[in-house]
Amino acid sequence: MRQSELFTKTSKEAPKDEVAKNAILLERAGFVFKNSAGVYSFLPLGWKVMQKIAGIVREEMNAIGGQEIFMPAMIEKKYMEPTERWNLDIGFFTKGLKEKDANFVLGWSHEEVLTAIASKFTGSYKDLPFSAYQIQTKFRNEPRAKSGILRGREFMMKDLYSFHADEASLSHYYEEVKTAYFKIFERCGLKSIYTLAGGGIFTSNFTHEFQVVSEVGEDTILLCQKCEYAENTEISKLKEGNNCPKCGGKIIEKKSIEVGNIFNNGIKYSKELGLYFKDKNGEKNPVWMAAYGIGLSRLMATIVETHNDENGIIWPESVAPFDVHLIVLGNVSSEGDKIYESLTKENIEVLYDDRDEKTAGEKFADSDLIGIPLRVVISQKTLEKDSVEIRKRDSKEIELITIKNLNSYINR
């Protein structure tokens, strides 16, 4: 994409009052726009990153047999009443003009909706197991939205639900999802820690969370330095300095961001909502269910919180909005155009800074702020050597590469 055509631009000033790095950097660089507290628009650059993250999540969900669907955000009262989740404070409620009372809630979780769907297709043990997921906006009436897109009232979430004939099948799949989640976070450049936790309003059972250690995190975990066994302080009886119950290693306390979670709901919802199947003997049994969530927008915030320096964002290649930031300095735009086209032809995603009214300093500053992993600079100076300069966002080294070797350098 030509930067001269990008409708957003960067700003030198940090937005007033913001403290969270993700809020400051994403807004300054033009990735997001804050419409209200905890309610954000994703602009071209930000939406590209979101799509990259969604792509990774999708691949890993598909790899474990998750089938992608799309459910409504509007959930009618009748779905939520049987599970006694209709009237919770977490909801944003809505109604038609003629109704007196709210008869819809904007979806903050979709167990009920998907269970209704599953009821139509699940009659026999032969129909099980299966899993389905969606990537969709969730609405939660957070008492205190905060920290940019880390904790929003409207946010992007992937929610996966699995359905099983027995607990063994569920446990088996639970482990598969766990592995997939580790892969997703790793591919996003994050080290996640599998943490034993409670379920808040959602369940009285233990659950598991995927935590990324970060000072801005709202959670606190007790983490074994040796084997990385971890428990959330919400439910833990451990203290810092204790010995790990698994391996005897030393327990330390860390602030962390919850980027994902998995819930074994057992047969709670299927009983409440009437989701049964017939086993081999023709007997009716409740379906075993589990739910697995990843907040995509929170994941994006977490990546920014953990990948930045004083000049801006440093995107991991896997989620960067573009592969290459091509910058042309001075009067060499025809050579710049050629390189842009040649790279684009090879499916390399290029943000091409072709703006001729901007100074070199401003282009470099923008480039650092936006944080594309690889920068390619072409100028009179480099052209004298038939070359371009290459610099990685996370390095200070500048490499000179001849133009004819550029594509293979980038593709390697």
Add this chain to the structure above:
RNA sequence: CGGAGAGUAGUAUAGUGGUAGUACACAUGCUUUGGGAGCAUGAAGUCCGAGUUCGAUUCUCGGCUCUCCGACCA
């Protein structure tokens, strides 16, 4: 929901009970081009409501919004 702070131009800020200033961004022209450029000209602003006052952007009260701390928290 409790506590604290803040609302002045697109953004970030200064200031004043009596004509509102600066920087960036924006528009026009010229110059400039390797780390957020220079000169000139121009357009653009006091969150909403009530009160005090001859007069309120400034003081008082109420509201709304935003940020932070806490409570809460798939």
